[in-house]
Every structure is written in structure tokens, then in C-alpha cells.
Amino acid sequence: MTTQRGTVPTVTRSTSVAGAARELVEGALPRAGGTDLVTCVEAGVIAPGPLVDLVDVPELRGPRWDGDGAVRIGAMTSVAELGADPLLAEAYPGLVAAARALATPQIRGTATVGGNLLQRNRCPYLRNPAFECFQTGGDSCPARDGDHLRAVVVDLGPCVAPHPSSLAVALLAYDASVVVVERGSGAEVERDLAELYDGTDPTRDHVLAPGDLLVAVALPALVSGGRAAHLRVAGRSRAEWPLVEAVVRLECAEEGRGPVTRASVAVGGVARTPLRLPGVERALVGSVPGRAPGEEVDRALEAIVELCSPLPATGYKVDLLQATVRDVVERALDAPAG
Amino acid sequence: MVQGVGYALHEERRDDLGTGVVLSDDLEDYRIPGMGDVPETEVYFHEEGFEHVAGGGVGLGEVSVVGVAAALGNAVYDATGWRPHDLPLRPDRLIGGLR
Numbered sequence A: 001m002t003t004q005r006g007t008v009p010t011v012t013r014s015t016s017v018a019g020a021a022r023e024l025v026e027g028a029l030p031r032a033g034g035t036d037l038v039t040c041v042e043a044g045v046i047a048p049g050p051l052v053d054l055v056d057v058p059e060l061r062g063p064r065w066d067g068d069g070a071v072r073i074g075a076m077t078s079v080a081e082l083g084a085d086p087l088l089a090e091a092y093p094g095l096v097a098a099a100r101a102l103a104t105p106q107i108r109g110t111a112t113v114g115g116n117l118l119q120r121n122r123c124p125y126l127r128n129p130a131f132e133c134f135q136t137g138g139d140s141c142p143a144r145d146g147d148h149l150r151a152v153v154v155d156l157g158p159c160v161a162p163h164p165s166s167l168a169v170a171l172l173a174y175d176a177s178v179v180v181v182e183r184g185s186g187a188e189v190e191r192d193l194a195e196l197y198d199g200t201d202p203t204r205d206h207v208l209a210p211g212d213l214l215v216a217v218a219l220p221a222l223v224s225g226g227r228a229a230h231l232r233v234a235g236r237s238r239a240e241w242p243l244v245e246a247v248v249r250l251e252c253a254e255e256g257r258g259p260v261t262r263a264s265v266a267v268g269g270v271a272r273t274p275l276r277l278p279g280v281e282r283a284l285v286g287s288v289p290g291r292a293p294g295e296e297v298d299r300a301l302e303a304i305v306e307l308c309s310p311l312p313a314t315g316y317k318v319d320l321l322q323a324t325v326r327d328v329v330e331r332a333l334d335a336p337a338g
Numbered sequence B: 001m002v003q004g005v006g007y008a009l010h011e012e013r014r015d016d017l018g019t020g021v022v023l024s025d026d027l028e029d030y031r032i033p034g035m036g037d038v039p040e041t042e043v044y045f046h047e048e049g050f051e052h053v054a055g056g057g058v059g060l061g062e063v064s065v066v067g068v069a070a071a072l073g074n075a076v077y078d079a080t081g082w083r084p085h086d087l088p089l090r091p092d093r094l095i096g097g098l099r
């Protein structure tokens, strides 16, 4: 693919979901904040074409709560809005913490929830015009035998670029689903967030078909007394991609004072998709808030090694993943009950 | 000194060894420190200056850069017992050293 630096695309501004969906059927690319799309088009990762800008579609903006405490967050809600919402912070603290920690204030102000989930990965080969790979129509992965210092440690398939979305990690921990208006039928379909990604497909970073429109993420209502924590480990303190990122969410008995009844642990930066760690989740049941995790949790953390299949240069991420999960588990047990 | 932090912790040209193509060709992949990576820094000036330079001027330049890597390397040794011998002091190197 050639570099198209400088070409000016035609942009249509839609004001409704139906209008945007029509433009997409005509072959337009959806532009949300544009922070990833613009650089991908410039680098030749996404073929240039007419754009439909979603910024003026009010239906896509902000959280909408239903009576039972479940919420739908519109795809065009900015990452900064998500990070500043007090009701979301109370109900889903792990999600809001992940939103506040990613990228830079400028990016968070522009980037959207939908764009964050559907952004392309940050492999140093992907945006470099000197290389072709599975993701740009080629038939190999130069990173696997080349420079893959920041790549996966759980090797799910031919591409070894970790999934870039921090929000996906947190949303996975909260059992979120995504609401998509499908191209063609125009029908609104809701499916688990995990189904948005396929780690074994090396050609793309999410499975939505061209023309599909992500309209919202849906979060289930939570029982009271939950606790959560988020942690990202990176080589620099700001404007840096995490090497490993984790969100832990605990449901506890007796309005949060009693032992853990259900845990979810999601990690990012380690595989082609965000991952849940069911072994650690099971081991956490019975842990007591305010106390250090017990032996069963220690054993489950040890067993993370068996989940890992490091590349020659990513062995360090095994230790980093174990240490990060341990740390975030301890933080969640110490967190105030919500 | 901030440049010294970059030299010690972040800055690194990374190439694809098969083709020789430089991979670290932008400021996302060629890492330099940001404000959050630099501690509060006190700067002392040697006010007498150099006798042999007119006006007593002292060139700073590299002099202020090189000591930072040694100081950070010593700090890592002091904190962990592992002495690094390669720059930058990357997370993977530190973890490898501690194994």
C-alpha cells in the first residue's frame, strides 16, 4: 500500500445513527476522534476513502442509565468524559481509572470509547511503509522473528501485536457487551465485548465488518459492595503504552464487608486480545477484604506461567504479568467498598 | 540532566535486523523522557568558573548528561543488588537481571 500523506478526503457530517449507517453502506469510513484513523490512513494501514464524521450524532454521546442501574455508554462519548463522570466512577471505578490513565489529556479529550475499542495495534512494523505483514495484505509477520520487545507473551496466533485498547481490558472485567448496527440489515445487535476480538486472526484488530457501526457499550447493573482496582505498568509515567495492564473487580458478601463471592480479572498488553484469568478469579473467591490474599491465590498467580508462551524477547512479561496481577489484586482487596 | 535521564532510561535506536530498517523513526518508538519521568532537580552552578576561559565560563553540555546514567545505574544496584551494564536501563533488562 502506498502512503497517502496529504490527500484530503471528503467528509460527511451525519446527525443521526440512521444517516451515518447509510453513509457507511455507501463505503465511507467512520471517523470518531480521528486520533488513530488519521495516522493509519497516512501510514497506508487503512486505505483512504470518504469519511463520515460521527461527532454530531447526539444519540451516540454520553451514558444512558436504565431504571435497574445498567448503563449504555454511547460510542462517541470521549475518553475524558468517561473519566470525569461521577456516577460511572462510583459504579465502575476500574473502568474510569483505566480511562483516566490512558494516553495524554489531549488524546483523551478527542478520543472516543468506540474509537478506542476499534483502534489498530501499535506494532512498530505496522505503520512502517518499508514492511508488509498479515495486517497490511502480506503473508508474514516480520515482528515474530524481528523486533518484538513489546509484543505478546500469550501467543494466540500468527500476529504478535498486543491489543492496544485499555478500555477493552476494563470493560472485559465488567462483563460489558457492545451494541452494533450491522451493515446491510441495519439491525441493532448486542454481543459480548470478548466477541469483538479474535486473537487467531492476524489480519485485523477487531472483527467488525466494514460498514458496521458501533453505537454503544452496555454495562450490567452491579450488586452493591463491589471493589475494583486498575494498574498499568509502563516504561514512562505519561503518554506511554502499558507493557501490562490489569483490572480486578470483586463482589463481596455483606454489602462489601464479607468475603469475596465473585471475582473478575482482566489483563491487557499480553495477548492479541484482552484476556480474563479464570484461574485467579476462582482462587479469589473467599478472600477477605483488607487482608492479604491467601495461599490459593498465590498458587493461581504461580500458574500464570503455564498460560504464557513467551517469544524470545518477551519472557520478561511473564514476571511482569504475575507481579502486576498480584499488585492489582491486593489493591482491589484494600479498595473501599462501592 | 533531563537528556541524561533519556540516555539512561529510554533513548534507543531500534533496527529490524533482517533489513536494517530503523523502526524507532518517530517519537512514539524513539522514547525520550517526559515531565513525569524527571524528579525535582536541583542545579548547582560552579560560580567561580574556569580560570583559563575568558569571563570564567564553564561549558555544561555533556558534562551534565553523562553522570546521570552512572547515578541511575548505581541507584538500581543499591535498590536491587543487580548491577546493570547496558543502557538504556529497560524494564526487560531489569527483570532479566533480577531473575
Ligand SMILES: Cc1cc2nc3c(=O)[nH]c(=O)nc-3n(C[C@H](O)[C@H](O)[C@H](O)COP(=O)(O)OP(=O)(O)OC[C@H]3O[C@@H](n4cnc5c(N)ncnc54)[C@H](O)[C@@H]3O)c2cc1C
Pocket: A029, A030, A031, A032, A033, A034, A035, A036, A037, A038, A054, A075, A076, A101, A102, A103, A104, A107, A110, A111, A112, A113, A114, A115, A116, A117, A118, A119, A120, A164, A165, A166, A167, A212, A213, A214, A215, A239, A240, A241, A242
Ligand atoms: C501517545 C499516545 C498514547 C496512547 N496510549 C494509549 C493507551 O495507553 N491505551 C489506549 O487504549 N489507547 C492509547 N492511545 C490510543 C488512543 O486511545 C486512540 O487513538 C483513541 O482511543 C482512538 O479513538 P478515536 O475516537 O480517536 O478513534 P478514531 O481514530 O476516530 O477511530 C479508530 C478506528 O475505529 C473506527 N471507528 C471509530 N468509531 C467507530 C464506530 N462508532 N463504529 C465503527 N467504527 C468506528 C474508525 O473508522 C477507525 O478505524 C494512545 C495514543 C497516543 C497518541
Ligand code: SF4
Pocket: A121, A123, A124, A125, A126, A133, A134, A135, A140, A141, A142, A143, A144, A158, A159, A160, A161, A202
Ligand atoms: S505483529 Fe502483527 S502488526 Fe506486527 S508485523 Fe506481525 S502481523 Fe504485522
